[in-house]
Amino acid sequence: xxxxxxxxxxxxxxxxxxxxxxxxxxxxxxxxxxxxxxxxxxxxxxxxxxxxxxxxxxxxxxxxxxxxxxxxxxxxxxxxxxxxxxxxxxxxxxxxxxxxxxxxxxxxxxxxxxxxxxxxxxxxxxxxxxxxxxxxxxxxxxxxxxxxxxxxxxxxxxxxxxxxxxxxxxxxxxxxxxxxxxxxxxxxxxxxxxxxxxxxxxxxxxxxxxxxxxxxxxxxxxxxxxxxxxxxxxxxxxxxxxxxxxxxxxxxxxxxxxxxxxxxxxxxxxxxxxxxxxxxxxxxxxxxxxxxxxxxxxxxxxxxxxxxxxxxxxxxxxxxxxxxxxxxxxxxxxxxxxxxxxxxxxxxxxxxxxxxxxxxxxxxxxxxxxxxxxxxxxxxxxxxxxxxxxxxxxxxxxxxxxxxxxxxxxxxxxxxxxxxxxxxxxxxxxxxxxxxxxxxxxxxxxxxxxxxxxxxxxxxxxxxxxxxxxxxxx
Amino acid sequence: xxxxxxxxxxxxxxxxxxxxxxxxxxxxxxxxxxxxxxxxxxxxxxxxxxxxxxxxxxxxxxxxxxxxxxxxxxxxxxxxxxxxxxxxxxxxxxxxxxxxxxxxxxxxxxxxxxxxxxxxxxxxxxxxxxxxxxxxxxxxxxxxxxxxxxxxxxxxxxxxxxxxxxxxxxxxxxxxxxxxxxxxxxxxxxxxxxxxxxxxxxxxxxxxxxxxxxxxxxxxxxxxxxxxxxxxxxxxxxxxxxxxxxxxxxxxxxxxxxxxxxxxxxxx
Numbered sequence: 001x002x003x004x005x006x007x008x009x010x011x012x013x014x015x016x017x018x019x020x021x022x023x024x025x026x027x028x029x030x031x032x033x034x035x036x037x038x039x040x041x042x043x044x045x046x047x048x049x050x051x052x053x054x055x056x057x058x059x060x061x062x063x064x065x066x067x068x069x070x071x072x073x074x075x076x077x078x079x080x081x082x083x084x085x086x087x088x089x090x091x092x093x094x095x096x097x098x099x100x101x102x103x104x105x106x107x108x109x110x111x112x113x114x115x116x117x118x119x120x121x122x123x124x125x126x127x128x129x130x131x132x133x134x135x136x137x138x139x140x141x142x143x144x145x146x147x148x149x150x151x152x153x154x155x156x157x158x159x160x161x162x163x164x165x166x167x168x169x170x171x172x173x174x175x176x177x178x179x180x181x182x183x184x185x186x187x188x189x190x191x192x193x194x195x196x197x198x199x200x201x202x203x204x205x206x207x208x209x210x211x212x213x214x215x216x217x218x219x220x221x222x223x224x225x226x227x228x229x230x231x232x233x234x235x236x237x238x239x240x241x242x243x244x245x246x247x248x249x250x251x252x253x254x255x256x257x258x259x260x261x262x263x264x265x266x267x268x269x270x271x272x273x274x275x276x277x278x279x280x281x282x283x284x285x286x287x288x289x290x291x292x293x294x295x296x297x298x299x300x301x302x303x304x305x306x307x308x309x310x311x312x313x314x315x316x317x318x319x320x321x322x323x324x325x326x327x328x329x330x331x332x333x334x335x336x337x338x339x340x341x342x343x344x345x346x347x348x349x350x351x352x353x354x355x356x357x358x359x360x361x362x363x364x365x366x367x368x369x370x371x372x373x374x375x376x377x378x379x380x381x382x383x384x385x386x387x388x389x390x391x392x393x394x395x396x397x398x399x400x401x402x403x404x405x406x407x408x409x410x411x412x413x414x415x416x417x418x419x420x421x422x423x424x425x426x427x428x429x430x431x432x433x434x435x436x437x438x439x440x441x442x443x444x445x446x447x448x449x450x451x452x453x454x455x456x457x458x459x460x461x462x463x464x465x466x467x468x469x470x471x472x473x474x
Numbered sequence: 475x476x477x478x479x480x481x482x483x484x485x486x487x488x489x490x491x492x493x494x495x496x497x498x499x500x501x502x503x504x505x506x507x508x509x510x511x512x513x514x515x516x517x518x519x520x521x522x523x524x525x526x527x528x529x530x531x532x533x534x535x536x537x538x539x540x541x542x543x544x545x546x547x548x549x550x551x552x553x554x555x556x557x558x559x560x561x562x563x564x565x566x567x568x569x570x571x572x573x574x575x576x577x578x579x580x581x582x583x584x585x586x587x588x589x590x591x592x593x594x595x596x597x598x599x600x601x602x603x604x605x606x607x608x609x610x611x612x613x614x615x616x617x618x619x620x621x622x623x624x625x626x627x628x629x630x631x632x633x634x635x636x637x638x639x640x641x642x643x644x645x646x647x648x649x650x651x652x653x654x655x656x657x658x659x660x661x662x663x664x665x666x667x668x669x670x671x672x673x674x675x676x677x678x679x680x681x682x683x684x685x686x687x688x689x690x691x692x693x694x695x696x697x698x699x700x701x702x703x704x705x706x707x708x709x710x711x712x713x714x715x716x717x718x719x720x721x722x723x724x725x726x727x728x729x730x731x732x733x734x735x736x737x738x739x740x741x742x
Binding site: 446464471 | 479500501504506520526532539546578628631634658662663666669670675676680704737738
């Protein structure tokens with residue numbers, strides 16, 4: 001299983017902050033993705049209208065999810081494909097394994113899929129004697145390193161070229177050890193040469209799906225490398241693994257949402273490839289798989305419907321929320337301790353692994369609101385993080401010292417007659433202690449603050465007491 | 475003298491009654507911001523009232539998932555302020571709580587939801603109140619130097635405060651404004667976040683102070699004391715000479731007090 005380190009978010013974060021390579025990569029991400037998204041949004045006059053429309057499409061789907069899923073299954077079946085329903089990760093893994101075994105598969109090629117990460121498919125296949133080969137360059141790199149993605153669309157964004165060069169020298173030991181690999185292009189060429197052979201020898205190809213189209217039974221992937229196409233066309237069996245909320249009613253709906261997806265993600269107008277696949281190879285088709293399977297994963301999503309977390313199911317996994325999140329920008333994706341990170345992970349992860357394990361994630365936000373501002377689907381991410389905090393508070397999952405301090409403060413805040421003299425006394429004392437410097441470099445009770453920052457001292461005397469003395473009225 | 479466009483109140487012959495929600499941080503840490511707000515409001519023709527029972531808007535409880543205490547505090551604030559024509563706070567964060575979040579707090583309590591909604595439409599952040607409601611377009615103040623302005627998150631994204639403080643600052647004699655890179659990026663304060671996740675908060679504010687220093691200002695301004703205390707704390711630890719002040723202090727011409735985090739005798 002993917003080791004869940006979300007309970008150690010704080011320790012993970014401290015480690016991430018002192019990781020020079022990671023910090024370099026995060027600086028690059030900060031400037032790059034945000035500027036490109038802003039330019040793409042500004043260049044399209046109807047961008048805001050498209051966002052509203054995309055939100056409305058998904059809202060409609062979520063109120064009729066059962067209907068559209070059944071319609072989708074009917075279309076897939078009519079075209080000779082098969083839909084498999086998986087209630088949880090274990091069921092999904094078993095279904096995939098069963099398909100692979102029936103195909104007598106030794107190796108499977110894989111397009112990029114976060115559902116594969118969510119159900120930890122690679123480790124499971126390996127344990128069962130099947131070799132999974134990631135074909136997205138970023139995924140390929142992290143597979144070589146035994147890592148998991150740190151970003152939902154840029155899985156290796158935490159790495160720099162020097163690290164990848166070392167990985168390639170280590171993993172591709174059949175190539176001349178003194179080869180230069182100076183330019184990024186040379187690394188790409190090398191990976192491509194190796195993957196080309198894997199594509200041709202794979203028995204099964206597994207891809208995710210960005211959309212499932214109910215009216216046609218089509219699954220859609222958007223990629224920039226074309227690896228997804230080779231994964232799904234060349235092997236004799238194609239398996240799509242997707243979660244249930246990926247459904248949209250029509251091709252028209254799909255193309256509406258596609259227009260906000262890449263712009264929000266990478267700032268591209270469209271990804272390089274938008275690939276539609278509908279059923280197995282027909283007689284007149286020049287190529288394509290003999291078998292076409294779709295594994296539809298629920299894994300707790302249907303339980304979000306009708307709750308304050310339903311809006312999260314609109315998410316199209318563009319990654320804009322993480323690219324713009326000051327916390328994600330500071331610590332990167334791995335600190336979040338499981339598959340999904342950034343604001344979308346802070347909302348989704350507690351649903352999938354339990355808020356008792358993922359409790360830090362919805363708390364580790366300044367509520368700056370930038371995620372919601374850039375989310376193409378208008379998902380109210382801060383509001384939902386607050387909803388998780390409420391559940392934690394109700395279940396007494398927040399730390400005892402924090403709760404008791406908060407309760408004590410609230411007790412006074414509700415009693416102005418006691419709050420006022422106490423606050424006045426405290427501020428006068430702090431002001432005197434702050435003295436001529438006007439700030440503290442160290443202060444008991446505020447140690448975590450004064451470790452790296454000074455604390456400006458209060459001026460002394462509260463506004464309310466001074467106002468009462470000067471004006472004597474409300 | 476300051477130019478005051480005819481306000482809604484003066485048209486009807488009576489002055490606007492404004493309840494000043496001073497905010498807990500201004501009340502406790504920097505009363506001078508409260509007096510600057512009073513001066514600006516009075517010069518805009520408002521009659522300023524300060525309910526003495528006010529403590530805090532309840533945001534620490536709200537953002538910690540403590541709905542019960544938030545509701546208790548919100549009821550207290552609404553009861554004390556709903557009688558005024560407007561409720562104004564020198565903070566986008568606190569005004570945002572009063573205006574955008576109180577109705578959410580009472581979503582399952584119809585009687586209080588109605589009161590909270592009626593209350594919320596009268597709430598404004600100070601800068602937007604001065605420009606958008608009372609129509610102030612100039613102030614009578616001077617400050618020789620180069621300023622840069624940090625857009626606090628709640629004011630910017632919940633209340634649309636962006637052009638208003640800049641428009642007013644443009645009328646301050648001697649003051650120039652140079653925008654920093656990523657002025658709209660969070661400073662990493664986030665209330666209790668800064669204490670709960672101090673290391674991350676520090677990394678975020680370090681990025682912010684690097685952008686502040688790169689714009690080479692004499693003065694850093696913002697409209698929220700939480701952000702200002704955070705940024706001043708980091709700047710001072712780094713040995714910066716940049717003066718940090720709430721925008722209201724400069725607009726009211728009240729810059730004789732020491733700046734945030736500066737010792738006595740450093741005011742100008």
